[in-house]
Amino acid sequence: MSEVIWTNEGPPLTFRQRWNGYLIIGALALALLLGLTLRSNTLNATQTLENLEAGIRAQIPQGWLVDSGGADYVFRAEDPDALPFKTLLQVSILPVGPDATPGNILYLIDMQRPNTLPAYRFISRSQITLRDGSPAIRRTYAYTQDERNPALESLPIVVEGVDVIVLRRSQAVIVTYREERSAFDDNYYRFENLLRTLEIF
Amino acid sequence: MVAKRRGSFALLMFALGLLSLLIGLGLPLMPLERGQAQDDPTPSPTPDSPLVELNEDVIKRATVFIMQTYQGANEPVISCVGSGTLVSADGLILTNAHNVLPSERCPADRLAIAVMVRMDEPPIPTYTAEVVVASQGLDLAMLRISGYLDGRAVEPGTLQLPFVELGDSDSARLDETITVVGYPDIGDEPVSVTRGTISGFTAEARAGNRAWIRTSATIPGTMSGGGAYNRDGKLIGIPTISPARSGGETVDCRIIQDSNGDGRADRNDTCVPVGGFISALRPSRLARGLVRGAALGTTLGDDLTNTAPVRSSGQPAFRNLFFTTRINEAGIPASVVGTVPAGTSSLYLFFDYENMVDGMVYELRVTVDDIHAPDYSLPPVTWSGGQRGQWYIGSAGTPWRNGLYDFRLFIEGREVASVKIVVGGGPREDPMFSDIVFGVLDEGGGLVGTNYVLPEGSAIQARFNYRNMQSGIPWSYIWYYEGAELTRDTANWDGDAQGTRLITAAADFIPGQYRLELYINNQLAAKADFVIAGGAEANTALIFSDFRFTTEQSAGTPGVIRTEFPTGSRALYAFFNWRLVAPGTMWTRRWSVDGDVLFEITEPWDAPPDGENYFVSLDSLNTLPDGTYTLEILMANVSLHRLDARIGLGQLPVDTFASAEGVQMTGRITDAETGDGIPGALFVVLEPEYSVEDFLWTEAQVLGISLADNEGRFQVPELLPRGTTDEPMLYSVLIRAEGYIPITADAIAVTGETESPVELNVALSRN
Numbered sequence: 001m002s003e004v005i006w007t008n009e010g011p012p013l014t015f016r017q018r019w020n021g022y023l024i025i026g027a028l029a030l031a032l033l034l035g036l037t038l039r040s041n042t043l044n045a046t047q048t049l050e051n052l053e054a055g056i057r058a059q060i061p062q063g064w065l066v067d068s069g070g071a072d073y074v075f076r077a078e079d080p081d082a083l084p085f086k087t088l089l090q091v092s093i094l095p096v097g098p099d100a101t102p103g104n105i106l107y108l109i110d111m112q113r114p115n116t117l118p119a120y121r122f123i124s125r126s127q128i129t130l131r132d133g134s135p136a137i138r139r140t141y142a143y144t145q146d147e148r149n150p151a152l153e154s155l156p157i158v159v160e161g162v163d164v165i166v167l168r169r170s171q172a173v174i175v176t177y178r179e180e181r182s183a184f185d186d187n188y189y190r191f192e193n194l195l196r197t198l199e200i201f
Numbered sequence: 202m203v204a205k206r207r208g209s210f211a212l213l214m215f216a217l218g219l220l221s222l223l224i225g226l227g228l229p230l231m232p233l234e235r236g237q238a239q240d241d242p243t244p245s246p247t248p249d250s251p252l253v254e255l256n257e258d259v260i261k262r263a264t265v266f267i268m269q270t271y272q273g274a275n276e277p278v279i280s281c282v283g284s285g286t287l288v289s290a291d292g293l294i295l296t297n298a299h300n301v302l303p304s305e306r307c308p309a310d311r312l313a314i315a316v317m318v319r320m321d322e323p324p325i326p327t328y329t330a331e332v333v334v335a336s337q338g339l340d341l342a343m344l345r346i347s348g349y350l351d352g353r354a355v356e357p358g359t360l361q362l363p364f365v366e367l368g369d370s371d372s373a374r375l376d377e378t379i380t381v382v383g384y385p386d387i388g389d390e391p392v393s394v395t396r397g398t399i400s401g402f403t404a405e406a407r408a409g410n411r412a413w414i415r416t417s418a419t420i421p422g423t424m425s426g427g428g429a430y431n432r433d434g435k436l437i438g439i440p441t442i443s444p445a446r447s448g449g450e451t452v453d454c455r456i457i458q459d460s461n462g463d464g465r466a467d468r469n470d471t472c473v474p475v476g477g478f479i480s481a482l483r484p485s486r487l488a489r490g491l492v493r494g495a496a497l498g499t500t501l502g503d504d505l506t507n508t509a510p511v512r513s514s515g516q517p518a519f520r521n522l523f524f525t526t527r528i529n530e531a532g533i534p535a536s537v538v539g540t541v542p543a544g545t546s547s548l549y550l551f552f553d554y555e556n557m558v559d560g561m562v563y564e565l566r567v568t569v570d571d572i573h574a575p576d577y578s579l580p581p582v583t584w585s586g587g588q589r590g591q592w593y594i595g596s597a598g599t600p601w602r603n604g605l606y607d608f609r610l611f612i613e614g615r616e617v618a619s620v621k622i623v624v625g626g627g628p629r630e631d632p633m634f635s636d637i638v639f640g641v642l643d644e645g646g647g648l649v650g651t652n653y654v655l656p657e658g659s660a661i662q663a664r665f666n667y668r669n670m671q672s673g674i675p676w677s678y679i680w681y682y683e684g685a686e687l688t689r690d691t692a693n694w695d696g697d698a699q700g701t702r703l704i705t706a707a708a709d710f711i712p713g714q715y716r717l718e719l720y721i722n723n724q725l726a727a728k729a730d731f732v733i734a735g736g737a738e739a740n741t742a743l744i745f746s747d748f749r750f751t752t753e754q755s756a757g758t759p760g761v762i763r764t765e766f767p768t769g770s771r772a773l774y775a776f777f778n779w780r781l782v783a784p785g786t787m788w789t790r791r792w793s794v795d796g797d798v799l800f801e802i803t804e805p806w807d808a809p810p811d812g813e814n815y816f817v818s819l820d821s822l823n824t825l826p827d828g829t830y831t832l833e834i835l836m837a838n839v840s841l842h843r844l845d846a847r848i849g850l851g852q853l854p855v856d857t858f859a860s861a862e863g864v865q866m867t868g869r870i871t872d873a874e875t876g877d878g879i880p881g882a883l884f885v886v887l888e889p890e891y892s893v894e895d896f897l898w899t900e901a902q903v904l905g906i907s908l909a910d911n912e913g914r915f916q917v918p919e920l921l922p923r924g925t926t927d928e929p930m931l932y933s934v935l936i937r938a939e940g941y942i943p944i945t946a947d948a949i950a951v952t953g954e955t956e957s958p959v960e961l962n963v964a965l966s967r968n
Contacts, residue, residue, distance in 0.1 A: 072275075094458075094459075095458075095459040095464055095465055095466045096457060096458060096459070096466050097455065097456030097457045097458060097459075097466035097467070097470060097472070098456060098466075099455035099456055099457055099472075100455070100456075100457040100458065100466070101386075101387075101388070101389050101457075102389075103323055103386070103387065103388035103389030103390075104387050104388055104389070104455075104457040104458075105457075106323075106388055107268070107279065107315070107326060107387060107388040108276060108277070108279070108457075108458055110325065110326040110350070111268075111270060111276070111277040111279070111313060111326055111350065112276050112277060114349065114350035114351035114352075115350075115351060115352070118351070119351075120350075120351060122318065122325045123911070125322055125323075170465070170466060
């Protein structure tokens with residue numbers, strides 16, 4: 001009976017072979033990084049929206065459906081691909097009196113919203129400071145989005161929203177983000193981007 | 202091995218969860234507090250210790266923010282704001298009338314109610330409400346929460362809101378600590394708790410010596426309509442500021458929104474009055490009838506005439522100001538004083554008024570030696586005396602320090618009258634008249650039927666006391682009928698120095714309002730009003746007769762006459778005949794149930810002088826609850842008739858007025874591993890007679906259920922009735938959530954000393 005002894009010892013790699021290996025790994029890593037960067041840039045590409053009359057400039061995701069002609073908002077951007085709810089970013093302006101406080105504005109919003117958003121419900125309220133040092137109020141809420149057309153079959157969607165309200169002279173600037181409840185946290189960074197790039201002038 | 206470890210871990214978590222539950226339950230029941238109480242049965246408050254022993258948590262949660270709103274060009278517009286207090290679990294709110302009644306200054310088509318959701322945050326607009334009953338004069342109103350802001354109606358019986366109970370404002374004492382709760386601004390601050398003391402009481406005609414409670418607490422104007430609480434946590438007063446007026450003096454009126462839709466928020470837009478400070482509280486005694494009426498669903502029904510008071514076009518005025526130190530039960534001043542000695546503890550300013558309207562704002566400003574004296578003043582408040590008559594403001598039981606007092610009266614910010622009086626010096630021995638009463642002479646020459654309501658005739662006599670009189674002093678008397686002089690006489694005093702005297706007027710006393718003024722040395726010394734109405738019967742005035750109760754009427758004709766009615770009656774009518782009542786004579790009708798006053802209306806008689814089948818009525822939203830209903834008729838503060846009618850069992854159901862007393866159970870249910878709240882976790886409290894072992898999952902065994910919210914927080918809406926220290930109420934609880942090991946606990950004791958709320962933090966372990 002013969003005994004076969006198998007070993008994985010081979011001839012040692014040459015200097016060239018070793019560095020070829022390193023270069024391949026490096027190239028793959030670079031390609032991966034490049035791919036991720038390209039993907040990230042594509043996904044997070046932004047466009048700048050500016051309304052000189054309202055004095056608002058901000059960046060929103062590129063490719064989103066933008067509406068700048070609303071009566072009660074400066075602009076509204078919706079993600080056309082999002083399912084089942086079109087993620088919404090919005091900046092609106094409310095003329096307010098010289099004595100108004102952010103808390104007053106919240107009350108005005110709270111009185112109006114239940115009439116337009118079904119099952120509107122307040123969730124939380126907190127004080128925040130914007131990048132430029134402006135004090136603001138952040139409030140979250142929820143409501144249900146329902147298909148108005150009875151011929152279409154759909155279930156109501158629970159939408160979570162957040163408003164950041166900041167007073168600027170005789171205006172209240174209201175920055176809004178709304179998203180379907182389960183995707184709210186995942187896409188919250190888009191709202192943070194909007195806030196970070198928001199300029200009120 | 203791994204399974205064993207997991208088992209041990211789960212067991213550990215279960216033990217920890219149970220331990221935290223027991224600790225949570227045990228903390229409020231720690232014997233340390235009882236021990237302290239036994240050591241020092243009458244602990245005196247120190248500056249660092251809480252001055253009040255009340256459940257601030259429930260009181261804060263029962264305090265709501267009220268906004269009068271109307272639909273503007275683009276959005277709802279807030280016109281006026283105030284505070285209010287929930288007085289029943291189903292959403293009855295007690296507040297000021299001016300907070301809820303629309304006016305030129307506060308246009309409104311909707312009342313929005315903001316309630317506290319989190320203790321440290323401003324309230325959240327949640328409900329809409331309707332006015333159930335309001336008294337502009339008292340400036341008090343009852344609201345009922347009727348819907349949500351999105352327009353959905355609140356189904357009756359579905360609300361389980363925290364609420365407070367009314368206390369006995371008559372037992373409040375000078376310098377007693379009170380806690381005032383309300384909202385200090387519009388949506389920026391959480392509910393505010395302000396402590397202060399009772400600095401005095403202000404008397405007013407019709408409401409008596411405690412028409413107002415005065416306080417040293419600093420109370421912002423938006424807390425008007427909130428609550429002032431005694432040490433037991435009972436509501437004894439309603440902070441009240443005068444209503445804002447168009448063009449009137451408003452300390453702070455905030456423009457917060459573009460109400461006219463022109464794209465700008467400026468002076469052309471509605472501003473919200475928020476200024477001023479409150480120093481006067483309406484006593485809860487004056488609100489009790491409104492609260493009871495609203496809770497029972499009863500309203501003041503039709504009467505025969507149903508005429509609205511005629512608003513006079515004349516200028517409102519106060520005149521004939523004088524002071525007295527004493528008033529009798531009928532509200533008649535004992536005498537007229539020009540100065541009062543040092544140490545005086547009661548002083549009242551009387552005056553006649555005309556062309557007034559309930560809800561007008563009037564004010565008394567008092568200075569002592571030219572320094573403003575807020576304790577003796579009455580801040581701007583609403584008028585409640587009707588169009589004309591005699592009124593008084595003053596205070597009893599409060600020391601009046603020495604000095605020259607200047608009393609200035611204002612109507613709607615305009616000064617209309619003033620008078621001065623000196624307080625100081627020793628008792629004077631000046632001649633004086635006092636204590637006028639009226640009556641008719643009997644056959645023996647004695648005065649009988651002494652009263653301030655007398656029958657028509659010519660034999661009306663007045664009796665008064667005199668003191669320190671000297672022979673030869675000129676004195677006189679003047680009789681008035683409806684403000685016009687009827688007769689007068691002047692003479693020199695020829696009697697003793699002290700005693701009683703009778704005088705009469707050579708006149709026919711026809712029905713109407715009369716007055717007698719007595720003068721000494723041409724100085725007014727005493728004054729009294731009386732009413733002539735009805736015919737003489739046994740020396741008294743018989744005005745109203747043939748009282749009948751019925752539950753239905755048709756065209757002024759009563760239905761079946763009875764005094765006992767079956768359950769289910771919707772209205773109760775009282776019919777009666779009358780004679781010799783001059784139109785304009787003030788009369789009062791007071792409806793009570795089981796001894797508690799529901800409605801009291803004082804108004805001028807608006808029917809012909811004689812007639813039959815005058816009726817007044819009590820109505821209801823559904824049916825009148827079982828009870829003994831009493832109608833009392835008064836004239837000139839004299840009770841003339843008091844009649845009872847029974848409905849059903851003749852007494853209110855025992856649980857008609859739910860008690861706010863009890864312990865609230867609240868807390869958080871979390872995952873023992875992550876510490877995150879468990880949304881939807883179930884917390885069940887069983888009725889005290891059941892233990893967990895007896896629980897068969899039937900509703901009848903459940904006292905209260907709460908589902909945890911997104912953060913795991915829960916709050917059992919029902920309050921847990923208390924037991925006593927010797928016989929505590931024992932409760933069982935169950936906590937369940939899918940995927941977690943349930944926790945149960947028996948024999949959770951709730952005694953009279955258990956603090957509320959009981960905060961439970963429960964950690965559930967995954968199974």
